[in-house]
Amino acid sequence: MFDAASDLTPLALLAQAEKTIVGLEPVIGELASEFQRRGLSLYLVGGSVRDAVLGRLGNDLDFTTPARPEVVKEILDSWAEVVWDTGIDFGTVSAHKYGQQIEITTFRSDTYDGASRNPEVMYGDTLEGDLIRRDFRANAMAVELTMVNGEMLASFHDPVGGLDDIVHRRLDTPAAPEISFHDDPLRMLRAARFVSQLGFGVAERVKKAMTEMSEEISRITAERIQVELDKLMLGAAPWTGINLLVNTGIAERIFPEIPAMQLTQDEHRQHKDVYAHSMQVLRQAMDREDDGPDLVLRWSALLHDCGKPATREFKPEGGVSFHHHEVVGAKLIRRRLRALKYPKQIINEVSQLIYLHMRFHGFSEGQWTDSAVRRYVNDAGELLPRLHKLVRADSTTRNRKKAARLQRTYDHLEERIADLSAREDLARVRPDLDGNEIMKILGLSPGPEVGRAWSFLKELRLECGPLERDEAIAQLHTWWEAEQLQGHKPEEDS
Incomplete structure (x- = not known):
């Protein structure tokens, strides 16, 4: 069963999400049972819920839980095939099982210093507190997973109206976008990436904030910008994401060669x-x-x-x-x-x-x-x-x-x-004669003359095609004689 907790939830999208999630019950059900045995809640969250609603969930599953990272790692160590610390200092542990990559993060309620995008990690106590700190409302939904008599039940949580945004194919922030982007300017690039990947537009207030705060992108490292740009370019409609970056002035700050093309008539x-x-x-x-x-x-x-x-x-x-x-x-x-x-x-x-x-x-x-x-x-x-x-x-x-x-x-x-x-x-x-043959024919030791001779034969090969060996040798001798007449002397033997 799928328990819709929001009056705004369209039944068709809920049915699609339920079908997608139930299809993963072998891995999700087992994992939920492991947490449930310890009296802990487990939620499918963020982009995984969004993609389940859209019917495009892949092999990367994101979860959140009130359990602290050391407890999560203990559970995964006893259940998963492989476990690694993605960022345990940030409350995240990852694992792999049944072909699924799983990432579990403890509830967070971070604060930001306003100078970088690195938060001061603070663990939270509520699901709602964790969801409202996320980048966009469409990524601020969760599905609580519980097992009852061997059947997996899923309860939908949508405290900020993310499903309504999906219905309207819109990206908007849980809080004011100025606050969200000041906390983490990378979210502006993520907006462009999601536009490319999901075919969504952005709310007018989001576009306005991106335009007014474009200079904030300077707080983001080149490496992080590169990663987001590549994800954008690999999306279904990368031109839409590029257009958003150009129209908000962000592209001028990170890749000015792109908007510069607008100034040129073809x-x-x-x-x-x-x-x-x-x-x-x-x-x-x-x-x-x-x-x-x-x-x-x-x-x-x-x-x-x-x-x-x-x-x-x-x-x-x-x-x-x-x-x-x-x-x-x-x-x-x-x-x-x-x-x-x-x-x-x-x-x-x-x-x-x-x-x-x-x-x-x-x-x-x-x-x-x-x-x-x-x-x-x-x-x-x-x-x-x-x-x-x-x-x-x-x-x-x-x-x-x-x-x-x-x-x-x-x-x-x-x-x-x-x-x-x-x-x-x-x-x-390649030349018809290799370097060793060139040195033997011309009596040369290794050095720049051999490289020049090799380049000559390469050009000859490109110009004339394959030559018979005797002809290639004759051409090499003719070239070498001309080189000596022009003053190119072979290196002295040491």
């Missing part, structure tokens, strides 16, 4: 600006994802034209150009992602895709030489599948004939890549 002088174009490219790139959300592809799609504001030039005859915006954009994003403490691999991949996204437009159908194809594949490397998706997504023209021509031209390029790959190993283009 090269077609249509009604949309580069920002709107980038949002469309993001949507179209997501349509091409094969195996779930692709963070690198999404960031690259959103940011591919971020170099345009710095490279905009108005032509005397009308129109506007953005020469080398891909080069400038790649440098801008490399610096920004470093500042946000992104992993080196993410930085390299996103910036390289931005750098390469215009390469295709330098050629028309029938103009791709074998050398150009090799260089395109070589420069993209493992990013080639993502580059294909990004370039195709970058076509947002309303001119159907032009759009069809661009897609047809890229089809031709992919056919050329497939044809050349059938004859050559395009995925691993």
Whole structure:
């Protein structure tokens, strides 16, 4: 049974939540029984209840309880498969069982110092006190779990009207948003993340507070900002979360390259600006994802034209150009992602895709030489599948004939890549002679000359394709003789 404790609860949503929770009775029922045997209450809480109501509950379950952390750990140690301290100083213990990750936090009634987002942890005595301190009303619901004669009963608690917010697909704070965001400015980023993940809007008072308090985001570390931005970008509609950050001025403080694109009219002088174009490219790139959300592809799609504001030039005859915006954009994003403490691999991949996204437009159908194809594949490397998706997504023209021509031209390029790959190993283009062979043929010791010779042979391989060994050796000797004539001397033997 599901005991609805709120007059505001729509029966359809309660039925959906009940069905979701009952489906997890094997793990939830056992856990509730363990707490009940000790006379302790256990509540499914927060995002887990919200997701149960929405019918999207995953494998991460959040609980709260009046039990102190040491008691929770003792219970979990005797029941779960694996137990670890997520943040026992903050009252949280985690465990794993039956494929579910479980996090249990003791009732809290924290206070904040107003300077950082780190609370002074204070344990609470009531469920309601714990719920009203949470970030949003939709996350401030709980379901009490009890076992009666082998049957799990669930009682719904909604002291601040969170279910009504879910019905209206709205994010609002339990207390005044100014208080909530002053306590923890990260909640402003979480609002944008939930907009992206859940398809909710924000209450007007929340948006107003985010706008007026945008500078408070400076209290949040780069690492925490990065985590929230990635969760936002991996949501179902990341452009909605980005729009919220841009419209409230928060994006200007944490990722100014994004709102800067609003200032740039695109090269077609249509009604949309580069920002709107980038949002469309993001949507179209997501349509091409094969195996779930692709963070690198999404960031690259959103940011591919971020170099345009710095490279905009108005032509005397009308129109506007953005020469080398891909080069400038790649440098801008490399610096920004470093500042946000992104992993080196993410930085390299996103910036390289931005750098390469215009390469295709330098050629028309029938103009791709074998050398150009090799260089395109070589420069993209493992990013080639993502580059294909990004370039195709970058076509947002309303001119159907032009759009069809661009897609047809890229089809031709992919056919050329497939044809050349059938004859050559395009995925691993390397010189026809390795470093040891170069040293033996030219009588060199390890040093920069070997590296220059290797680079020459690599360029030769890209330009001409695979060579017979004798021809490669002859080309190497010719190059080396020219090097010596130009004054490049081999290192003296030590």
